Amino acid sequence: MKPRRYILDSTLRDGEQMPGVSFTGQQKLEIARLLDEYGIHQIEAGVPASSKIEKDNIIKIMENRKKAVISVWARLMPSDIEHSIDCRPDLIHVSVPVSYVHIYAKLRKNKSWVMNQLYACLGMIEKSGIGLSVGFEDAFRSEAAFMLSVAQVLLDFGITRIRLSDTVGVATPSLCRRMIKDFSSAVENKAELGFHAHNDLGMAVANTVEAAKTGCIYADVTVGGIGERAGNCDLAQLVHASSSVFDWGITTSGARELQERFLEIVNEKQ
Template sequence: MKKLHVEICDVTLRDGEQTPGVTFTREDKMEIASLLDATGVEVIEAGFPAVSAKEQEAVRAVCRMDLGARICALSRARKGDVDAALDCGVDMIGLFAATSDLHIRTKYKKSREEVMAETCAMIEYAHDHGVQVRFGAEDASRTDLKDLIDAYRQATEAGADLATFADTVGCMTPMETFERMQAIRREVDLPLCIHCHDDLGCATANTLVAAEAGAFQLHTTVNGLGERAGNTPLEEVLVVLATKAGINRYDLSQIGALSDLVARTSGVEVARNKAVVGANAFAHESGIHIAALLEDPSTYEYYRPALVGRERTFVLGKHTGRHAIEHVAASLGYHLNDEGVRWVLHEVKRRSEAKCNVTPEVLRDLLCTAVRGREVRG
């Protein structure tokens, strides 16, 4: 991966909160914002102030935390929305308008010219109040390229500081994203932002190829929260930037705690096989794998779990080997002879094949029995 000039705008507190059934309290937002800031995220999108008085209060509270990150709020191209954001004391306003024919026809029932005139007037208004203005083209991925570039140019003339390409329905593939971003970079002078949804499972890949094509601000959410299938996961992007692009300014050791916090406050559990933060991300059962890992962890782990605030675990089951039994027994303070290891391994495999979980309690019972030398018949 080539050297990248990027920053992260995490939108967990806004787009992540648009996950069906998710609501963050003011205290939740402040706690999450604090950890995002500790991680080194440059921009935190704290919310959509015009939604409600409580939302405005929560965004204002995050702004008053005096974090290192710049605080952004979302706004439609409406004076009331912009004023609500300004009243919070934000550093940046993400002012968006739909640019695709489908959205303009369905949502606005106005001409493209009218929509852009109203949008540019609000960009000017926000800009005149001394905040950074990020113009977001909603449904950019289904907008004709000529119309999209024209919208960005008008936003530039109105005073926008950044321009967002939003793959609102997650319909892009990596190659499409790369080509589209390159085309826009050739025509638009503003720093570009990429905002991806994961409807086709391409959000992380799309975000990273957009960065390679010249996108500057990468939008993410913790654990990939977001509407429908979610947004680009922060944890995946940060690990790729560290391991592939040599970007080491983020404190990845905060990722585990951040993931756990967002899972708890959102009520949305992380899939066990989720990259980086899932329970199985650093769990190993195969005897062949565990034997090699005990010699050199890099044999079956591309990066160490400690990098992201996690720990390696060995799961005992059908595929477990004697090395795993010996290692786990020793780590728990049990010293088994060869016969004891064979017996415990046999019991673990037997129970696993019968679809009986080898819980920590069951394992301790087996190890105690093996140490005492008792014969157990199943």
């Protein structure tokens, strides 16, 4: 029996960050229905903090879903958490910056700020009763020691879902294999790992396959590989490349058919 791995589709969140890509509320609802119909395990429905319209769209997706887990994305900010809680999703995914570049150069903060924000956000979500996953932003340019200190806080809170994000697309298959193996061992295999790839070097699919082989349970994808800059891991390509190794909950033909129907939705005249 092939090992089970789970697809997290971020078409409605990261996919919409691609230049020229913008979905109407009706398209988002139809895309979510499509993903749900084809057995996609988890749908990252959007960013509640971005607007009231986005929140309303996410709530409609929640009301219409059949089986898929619905998650939302939030920055490491209490205000983002408040907006996310309003939507009552199955899961709130919080992005935590862990690299020196992102913490000090991009955000102009420090590691103490990150930890303080983390505790504040964890406390809010714990009170809400909503599930939580945490993404390590720019994980593949970060210090292992700091990532482990953040991971220990999460494990102490009973949070085991951790996503390693190749935010700027610098990873290679060998780096993925080594880093994921070392991280998993350091947390004594207590974390359920996910992997989020970007395709800047053309290796999003290869990196995701290697991550899955090394023990990542969840793989982030988008339909057609759309996404920020060069895009994300392509759903159909991932399934085609590795369906002989893993059970993704969808067949290669199913993934291709899903993509064709997705294009019909986005190309339909409004």
